[in-house]
Amino acid sequence: MSLxxxxxxxxTKKRPFYHIVVADARSPRDGRFIEKLGTFxxxxxxxxxxxxxxxxxxAQHWVGVGAQPTDRVLRFLDAAGVAKREARNNPNKGEPGEKAKERAEEKAAKAAAAAEGAAE
Incomplete structure (x- = not known):
């Protein structure tokens, strides 16, 4: 059983409140759980x-037994000193998409053509 x-x-609606729980990975998000560890x-x-x-x-006990925390819960465990969260690095995240790059190239080509036409 993976935990x-x-x-x-x-x-309630538009007023979220979360329980930090240990659950079987196959059980529903708000369904059956094994133990409640805290709140958020x-x-x-x-x-x-x-x-x-x-x-x-x-939480330390369950991590020691092999329970896998989700990304958000791992942040909480790292802040509490229970588990170590590795910093992530995605250098491509801020890069524009393909369409935006194409539009920028077209705009640059038009600007170059206009500047060339004005120079003549």
């Missing part, structure tokens, strides 16, 4: 101390 440490959504309230300020409430001792 995940993930977020289970609670709260994204509506609170990032500096609020009760934005993320986590039982670090139990």
């Amino acid at each position: 995940k440490i993930r977020l289970a959504r609670a709260g 309230n994204p509506l609170l300020d990032k500096t609020a101390e009760n934005r993320v409430v986590l039982n670090a001792e139990r």
